[in-house]
Amino acid sequence: MSDTQTLIENRPPSVAALFLERVAATPDAEAYRYPVPNAAGEGPDDWKSLSWAQAAERVYAIAAGLIELGVTPEQRVALAASTRIEWILSDLGIMCAGAATTTIYPQTNADESAFILSDSDSRVLIAEDAAQLAKAVEKHGELPDLTHVVVIDPTGVETADWILTLDELEKRGAARLEKDPDLIKERVGAITKDQLATLIYTSGTTGRPKGVRLPHDNWSYMAKAIAATGLVGPEDVQYLWLPLAHVFGKVLTSGQIEVGHVTAVDGRVDKIIENLPVVQPTYMAAVPRIFEKVYNGVVAKARAGGGAKYKIFQWAAGVAREYAKVSQDNFRRTGTASVPFGLGAKHKVADTLVYSKLREAFGGRLRACVSGSVALAPEIGYFFAGAGIHILEGYGLTESSAASFVNPGEAYRTGTVGKPLPGCEVRIADDGEILLRGPGIMEGYHGLPEKTAEVLEPDGWFHTGDIGELSPDGYLRITDRKKDLFKTSGGKYIAPTEIEGSFKSVCPYVSNILVHGADRNFCAALIALDEVSIMGWAAENGLGGKSYAEVVAAEQTIAMVDGYVKQLNAGLQRWQTIKQFRLLPRDLDVEHGEITPSLKLKRPVVEREYAHLLEEMYAGTREA
Template identity: 80%
Template sequence: MSDTQTLIENRPPSVAALFVQRVEATPDLEAYRHPVPAADGQGPDEWKSLSWGQAAERVYAIAAGLADLGVTSEQRVALSSSTRIEWILADLGVMCAGGATTTIYPQTNAEESAYILGDSESRVLFAENAAQLAKARERRAELPELQHVVVFDAAGAEPVEGDPEGWVLTLAELEARGTAYLAKHPDAIKERIAAITSTQLATLIYTSGTTGRPKGVRLPQDNWSYMAKAIAATGLISGEDVQYLWLPLAHVFGKVLTSGQIEVGHVTAVDGRVDKIIENLPVVQPTYMASVPRIFEKVYNGVAAKAREAGGAKYKIFQWAAEVAREYAKVSQDNFRRTGKASVPFGLGAKHKVADALVFAKIREAFGGRLRAAVSGSAALAPEIGFFFSGAGIHILEGYGLTETSAASFVNPGEAYRTGTVGKPLPGLEVRIADDGEILLRGPGIMEGYHKLPEKTAEVLESDGWFHTGDIGELSPDGYLRITDRKKDLIKTSGGKYIAPAEVEGQFKAVCPFVSNILVLGADRNFCTALIALDEPAILGWAKDHGVTGSYAEVVAHQETVALIEGYVKRLNEGLQRWQTIKQFRLLPRDLDVEHGELTPSLKLKRPVVERQYKELIDEMYSGAKEA
């Protein structure tokens, strides 16, 4: 048996047990950093640290507080909050109490929040602030199981007339109850942790469905223990790392990062405020971080926009450097694949050295200057953007997984990463490509099933453990997976041609620095069209330089803007097969967003929602039109 197999197979039954092991091994080492706003509300945030021992003190107090509230084995405790240190402490507290965490995005409206709380039968809710408390209070009559709400930010979240006694607590009050409980029952939490079995429910994550009600994905304790060990076995992270964690912890991608950290024991800086990412990176100076493609696209568009604003010569230098970066990345990756060395010809190396001094070094500094690798997941990263960052020294390791597979199924292996693929399977995972190209997976990270939905479970999970991902992909002879599209998103034109819209959309993001989101259409039509939303700062910067005035909606409606984007559509079409080409497009009057339900909280496109929202524009593109 290999060392890797031993590591994976000799895993503890729960994350709680894993956490105890970590705390006992390194109680005094730094575990977490988190921002505390300046007292005057004006200055920069102050970053504070928690050691593993200090974190454990709070986690066990929370666990004991939950036990005092009557939470028992596998009972659900919901968490509705943005990513912050309290989210992690509360989640670990739930698991150490033997309960199961139900995650809710803070952006979720009152109706859907109530559905998740009711369907999961959650007994306690951790609410971030008064706004999250108000949603639960509004629907309290529909939630007989919900006994208590514990609020992180107490301001404005006091009990009101009509609340049952003890229904609203602050986190500090819960921890105080826990401390008192432990004084009477000092071994209570240790005993609870020791009693947790590997098959016990740990987490219930509701997938944000594009239609209908979300489904609760049941992930047992063993899923997270396996993930922790498998992530460690990849060798991608070490105890010396500093991770910057901003991803939504309500999403499985953010959640799995907490398990890997506990196993390896590195530092995690936690701050879910997306608008603070650019400001935080130079302060935190992470050695690795995980992200979604949209963040890298925004950075790329921002760098291109700054270069354009700086004037003709600087923009030409940037464009030249971008081409050098892509060529350098492609050649070095290809040589590494063939020879095991990421070498490039002398001439290309010399050009890269100049481009590095002029452009790339500044990009690395913007990421904090120490970033060894970034993991990208949740959606496809346009390969040309991946190659750009690779050549600039920001190594983006794409990975792949679903909520139903506990997030991490594939990841690119360090130096041997290949842009445009999602890498190799994690240790212990089996993979098979079905006759129709669908990716099937089997292993310890696969869900138990959908909560209270046996028929839906049977649709995707075979009796022998094979899970149908719904994604189409190809495996290389040496085990690298390339995702081509969602099975349900493949477009079949009326001419019988199949098109993968994500592939076309990714290519457009690589050629057009102004795009924010694009939706390619064409199912059962005789040609393809696109709805395009532009990146507001980038397009308004261009508009200012070109004398186009007005609001975002007015700028995108201007004929000069339409002509600009038409030029990029023509460039895109030059690299496509005839039946893939975009014959018509429309610019949207605003960007797509989570608030309007067009993007999931992890920034994935909800195609049916966008198509319904802009049906008139789509009909307009196809009304009486013929293929060019």
């Protein structure tokens, strides 16, 4: 048995047990950093640290406090908060109490929050602030099993018998631990690997979300498998901003406990650019939309610098892509990422002029980024790779505890999601669907045995719903969601996400795009433009002072986007080309339910909302 197999197979039954091991092994090492407003109340935040021992003191107090509230093993405790240090401490506290965390996005409305609380049978809710508490208060009459709400930020909150602050919960827990110091050790010691640890509700595109049941063993396996990849080490500093209610964010907390590195936590997306030079992370995870925004911002800045600067940037971007493609190809063939002398010389000049500044904006120490949730447009990936910001795409689902595949460090291949994590099996079905089996696969959907049976075979193979292909040496490329593939009236199959990704790599102003054409005789597109980028372009093109809606309706804007659509079409098969498009009057967003909190497009919602634009594009055309 290899060292990797031994590491994974001899895993403890829970991450709670791993946490106790980590605290015992490195109690004084730094575990977490988190921002607090500075004393002056203005300017950049101050950052504070917690050692593993300090974090444990709070975690154990939260766990004991929950036990004081009557929480028993496997009972659900819901967590409705943004990504912050208290989310992690609360989640660990819930697990160390032997209970199970129900995650709720803070953007979730009162009706859906109430459904999740009821469906999960959550007994306690840990709410971020007065706004999250208000949702529970509004629906309290419909939630007879919800006995308490614990509020992290008590500003503007009036406590009651069933409402207390996190600080009060911790004080109750600390008092209990004084009387019963072995309480947490005993609770953690009693956890079995099959015991429920987490219920994560998938944001369905239609109907109510389904609760994915992830037992403790899923997270313990993930922690060991992430460590076994060798991608992160104890000296790393992770910048964690992803939503922790999402499985991608949650799995990163498990890996960190096993490896023991530092995590800087701040979920405020508008603070990312400000935080990166302060945190100086060595790695971070993100979704493609973040890299697209950075890329669009860099393009807009170069364009604003005048014709000469923009030409230099375009040249440097071309060099970056060529350098990345050649070096990756050579590494694949020879094991060395070498490039011809001339290309290397051009790359060195471009690095001085462009790439080095981009790396500094990321904090200057970034070794790698992990990207997941949806596909990253390869041309954007090649640009960053050539600029020295290595984006390792990975793949997984809520039902597979997030991380099933990841690109292997130096040997990463842009456009693929890499190789399976140790312990994960994969096969491609006859229709191209990716099937997975292994210790990361869910137990099933909560209270939905028929839905579970639809995707989980008796022998453990899970149907992902994604279409993909494996290279002879085990790299996986995702081509599309099975349910997103459509056939035109001419009988041609179209993979819309592939076309959408290609457009994002040619048009620096796009924010979201939806390609449509099921049972139609051509493909059309709904395009939403990135507000910051397009307003910068507008100011330079005689549209300054106009609103976003006026800018996207302007003839110049439509003509400019049409140029990029023609550029896209030049690289597509005839039946894939976009014959018509419409610019949307506003960007798609979570609040309108058009994208999920993890920034995935909800196609049925967008198609329903903009049906009039789709019909307008197809009006008068002959349907086959």
